[in-house]
Structures are given as C-alpha cells and as structure tokens.
Amino acid sequence: MTIGIKKVSAYCPSDFIDNVSQAEAFDSTKEFIVDKIGMLRLSRKSRKDDTTDLAKKAVDLLSSEVGFSLHNIECLVLVTQNPDSQGLPHSSAVLHSKLGLNPSCAVFDVSLGCSGYVHGLSIIKSFMENNELSNGLLVTSDPYSKIINPLDRDTAMLFGDGASATWLSNKEPVWDIGSFDFGIDSSQYEALSVQNDGSLFMNGRTVFNFAAQQIPASIHRVLAKSRISIDEIDLVLLHQGSKYIVETLAKRIKSEGKTPFQAKNIGNTVSSSIPILFSGIQIDQEKNILLSGFGVGLSWATCLLQKKR
Amino acid sequence: MIKNTDIRNVIQSSVIGFDLDQLRDDQDFLDAGIDSLDHLSILLALEEKLGVKKIPDNDIDKCRSISGILDYLTNGEE
Numbered sequence: 001m002t003i004g005i006k007k008v009s010a011y012c013p014s015d016f017i018d019n020v021s022q023a024e025a026f027d028s029t030k031e032f033i034v035d036k037i038g039m040l041r042l043s044r045k046s047r048k049d050d051t052t053d054l055a056k057k058a059v060d061l062l063s064s065e066v067g068f069s070l071h072n073i074e075c076l077v078l079v080t081q082n083p084d085s086q087g088l089p090h091s092s093a094v095l096h097s098k099l100g101l102n103p104s105c106a107v108f109d110v111s112l113g114c115s116g117y118v119h120g121l122s123i124i125k126s127f128m129e130n131n132e133l134s135n136g137l138l139v140t141s142d143p144y145s146k147i148i149n150p151l152d153r154d155t156a157m158l159f160g161d162g163a164s165a166t167w168l169s170n171k172e173p174v175w176d177i178g179s180f181d182f183g184i185d186s187s188q189y190e191a192l193s194v195q196n197d198g199s200l201f202m203n204g205r206t207v208f209n210f211a212a213q214q215i216p217a218s219i220h221r222v223l224a225k226s227r228i229s230i231d232e233i234d235l236v237l238l239h240q241g242s243k244y245i246v247e248t249l250a251k252r253i254k255s256e257g258k259t260p261f262q263a264k265n266i267g268n269t270v271s272s273s274i275p276i277l278f279s280g281i282q283i284d285q286e287k288n289i290l291l292s293g294f295g296v297g298l299s300w301a302t303c304l305l306q307k308k309r
Numbered sequence: 310m311i312k313n314t315d316i317r318n319v320i321q322s323s324v325i326g327f328d329l330d331q332l333r334d335d336q337d338f339l340d341a342g343i344d345s346l347d348h349l350s351i352l353l354a355l356e357e358k359l360g361v362k363k364i365p366d367n368d369i370d371k372c373r374s375i376s377g378i379l380d381y382l383t384n385g386e387e
Contacts, residue, residue, distance in 0.1 A: 036346050205366060208349050213357075244346045 001132065003125045004173025004308065005166060009062035010276040011054060012162040012266050016041040019157055019267070026153040033157070038243020042267035043160040045143050050084045052095040054163035055141035059099055062165040068135075070099055075106045075136035077124045079116035079271045081296065082146045083109065095139065106131070113192070114239045114295025115182075116140060116271030117164070118303050121291075122180050124168055138166040140271040149199035158242060159200075160267025164275030174283060178304035179225040181218045184297045185210055192296050210298045211245055216252045218302040219292055226304045230255055234286040239293040240273040249292075270295070283307065311359055311382055316375045319358055323350040334375045348373065 019040050023033045033040065045054055055078060063070055076099075078092035090109040101107075106127070112119050117140055124138045141163035150156050191206035215238070223230060236255045238246050240263035250259035262277055263269070269276055274291050281289075292302040313334065321329050324347045332341045338348055352369060355361040361382065364372055372378045 032344055036344060203366070205349050205352070205369070208346075209353050212350075212353060242346075248350065 001129060001134075001170040002173075002176070003128045003136070003168050003170050004177055005121075005175035005305065006169045006173050007062060007066050008164060008166045008275050008279040009058055009065055010162060010164045010272065010279040011058040011061055012043045012160070012269070012276065013045045013049070013054070015044045015046060016160070016265070017044055023157060026157065028153070028157070036242065036244045037157055038246075038261055039158065039160070039263055039265075039267045041160075041265045042158075043162055043265070043269070044145050045161040051080055051082055051141045051143055051146075052078075052084050052091050052098055054143060054161065055080075055091075055095050055139045055165070056098045058141065058163040058165040059095075059137060059139060062137075062167060066167065068167065071102055072135045073101050073105055073137055074133040075124060075128055075131075076101060077108060077110055077120055077127075077136070077138050079110045079112055079120045079138070079140045080142045081111050081113055082142050082144065091141075092139075106133070112271065112296065112299065113142065114241065114268075114270050114273065115293040115297065115299045115301040116142070117274045118180070118291050118293045118301035119182065119299075120271070121166075121168075121177055121303060122182075122301070125177050128168065128170075134170050136168045138168060140164045140275060142270040142272065144200060144268075144270060147194055147198060147200045152199065152201075154202050154204055155200050158268045160263070160269050162266055162269035162272040162276055164272045164279065166275055174308060175289075175305045176308055178306055179222050180301065180303045181221045181225070182299075182301050183214065183218065184299040185214065186297065188298050191298060207241075207295070207298065208245060208248075211241065211294050212248055212252065214300055215249050215292055215294050215302070218300050219253055219290060222290065222302045222304055228288065228304070233288050233290050234258060235260070235281065235289045237274050237277050237281075237289060237291050239295060240277065241268055241295065311361070311379070313375060313379065315359055316355075316378055319354045320351055320375075322358070323347065323354045332375070336374055338373050
C-alpha cells in the first residue's frame with residue numbers, strides 16, 4: 001500500500017506588512033525589495049490567531065476543496081517550531097481537538113523549519129505505510145511573526161505567516177513520492193536561531209552560502225537516485241527564502257524557467273513555502289517535480305514527486 | 310597570485326547584467342550598484358572559483374571594492 005499525495009491546500013492571512021514602506025525605515029530601497037528580496041508584502045496573522053488557528057484554516061480549506069470527511073483521518077502531523085503557548089501539549093493535539101478528529105488518530109509534531117515539509121512527507125509516508133493507515137494530514141504552520149524583532153533588518157523584511165495542509169492517502173493518490181535526500185551542517189546551527197530574548201537571529205551570509213553549496217548537490221543526488229536528468233524535471237519547487245536565493249539556485253541547478261518564485265505577496269513562510277507553491281500548480285501539465293527545503297539546522301531535504309500515470 | 314582581472318571575472322560571473330566597465334578599482338560596490346546580496350555572491354565566488362579561504366564576517370567590509378579585496382588577499386588581516 002503505497003502512500004501518495006492527494007491534494008495540497010494553503011492558507012495565507014489577508015493582513016500584511018507593506019515591505020517597500022518598511023524597507024525605507026531600514027535605509028533600503030524599493031529596487032532592492034522588488035529585484036532581490038522579491039517580497040513586496042509580508043502576510044501577518046491576526047493577533048487573536050495562534051499557530052493552530054492558521055493550521056485549522058488550511059485544513060478547513062482542504063476539506064472544503066475536496067469534500068472529504070475529516071473523520072477518516074488516521075494520522076495528523078504538524079510541522080512547527082512556533083507552537084501554541086509553550087509547546088506542551090504538542091500543538092498537533094490542540095489542532096486535533098479544534099478539528100474534532102477521531103480519537104484513534106496518531107498525532108504528533110515535527111520540529112523543523114524550512115526543510116520541514118519535505119522531511120514531513122517522508123515521515124508521514126513511512127509512518128502510514130508501516131502502520132497500514134489510509135488517510136493522513138501533513139500540516140505546516142510556523143508563524144515567524146511571533147519571533148521577529150521588527151527592528152532587525154536581517155529578518156524583518158523576509159518572513160510572512162502562512163499554513164498548509166496536505167492530504168496523503170493510499171487510495172488514488174495524484175502524486176507518487178519518490179527518492180529523498182536529507183542532510184545537515186550542524187556546525188552552523190547558530191546561523192538561524194532564536195536568541196535568549198526570544199527573537200530570531202539570522203546570519204544571512206552563512207545561510208546563503210549553505211544553500212548555494214548544499215542544495216544543488218542534494219538535488220543532483222536525488223536525480224541520480226531516481227535515474228532522471230534535470231531536463232526531465234518539469235518544475236523545481238524550492239523553499240522561497242528570497243527571490244535572490246531562488247534565482248541563485250536555479251542558475252546553479254540549470255533549471256531557470258521552471259523554478260518559480262511566488263512569495264511576492266506573502267514572504268518567506270518557512271515550512272509552508274513549498275506546499276503553498278505546490279498548491280497553486282497545474283497538475284495537468286506537470287509530471288516530475290523536485291521539492292527542496294533548506295534552512296534551520298542548517299538542514300535540507302529534497303525529494304522527487306511524480307504524477308501517477 | 311590573484312590579479313585584478315581574476316576579481317573582475319568573479320564579479321562578472323556573480324552579478325547578472327552588471328556593466329563591469331563602469332566599475333573603478335577603488336569604487337565601493339554599493340556605490341556602483343552592487344548590493345549586499347550580490348556582495349555575498351562575490352565573496353562565495355572568490356572561494357569557489359579562486360580558492361580563497363573564507364573571509365571572516367568581521368573582515369568583509371574591507372572587501373567592498375576590487376582594490377579592497379586585492380589588498381585584503383595580499384595583506385590579510387591587519
């Protein structure tokens with residue numbers, strides 16, 4: 001019983017920060033925001049919403065779009081590093097309650113950042129196959145607005161809030177989940193971390209170098225494992241860290257023209273950035289898709305998805 | 310021995326669409342339109358293409374022009 005992806009839905013709050021206006025306060029320019037950061041707006045959750053509220057909205061959207069019964073969900077995995085309250089209980093338990101899922105559902109969190117969605121696909125697929133479960137939900141919700149210092153120019157112009165929900169099933173999945181590649185350069189974990197004052201710190205140079213050097217190699221390993229060339233890939237969905245890093249990686253991978261950047265109106269939504277991108281693709285046109293997430297750790301995860309024939 | 314032309318070749322390959330002829334050796338990259346992200350690409354390309362040892366974060370402000378990079382690579386940390 002092979003588990004694959006049935007459907008992905010995404011929720012982005014309608015409130016936002018105007019990043020061009022914000023850039024002026026940091027002595028940055030509109031050109032820099034438009035041409036390099038690429039994020040004109042950063043989506044922001046409302047004050048009353050917490051991590052699981054965003055997650056619930058993503059699941060509700062998924063449910064309404066495909067009309068499936070949440071009662072059939074046997075496994076719920078939530079990827080977040082900004083849980084509700086202090087993270088105890090695990091936020092997936094809170095989400096399970098809010099969604100009113102079946103008590104016999106397996107429910108746990110995965111603590112990962114921007115590589116979390118791709119890691120999560122492997123975790124939930126393996127878990128479901130090993131335990132003969134038929135329907136599961138992989139949810140991402142990691143609102144960095146909870147940890148951003150608005151005066152820190154290294155992070156304040158990048159991150160937006162969003163959430164996603166992916167339905168996985170062994171019944172007529174649309175996407176097969178193929179080979180994976182994982183890794184970490186833990187010697188540089190401090191480059192993206194929460195400081196003692198509770199705010200996010202990022203060494204942009206270290207994260208940039210890490211991504212530029214590790215991600216092309218990771219993608220090549222997945223292509224080799226899958227015995228497929230980059231020319232046979234229809235779409236490369238990279239973590240939307242910034243327009244600049246996506247374009248830099250596309251150039252290095254030689255996948256320009258099929259490596260979209262679509263975080264213009266939402267910002268970097270961490271583990272939700274790939275599924276948000278994925279939720280908008282035309283499944284009639286694409287057959288082979290590479291996903292690669294990278295960030296906190298500094299970790300990465302890459303995998304191949306192939307549309308069922 | 311890394312030469313001026315080596316640095317210029319690195320900049321050319323790192324900054325898409327940049328007119329290298331307009332860049333003076335002593336001109337600050339930012340003043341020439343090379344922003345902070347392009348600067349990161351140049352620093353990485355120095356490592357990858359010219360085998361330069363990683364320039365520490367504390368020293369990268371010394372490497373904001375062609376002559377600054379050459380001085381730094383010749384004289385190292387001061």
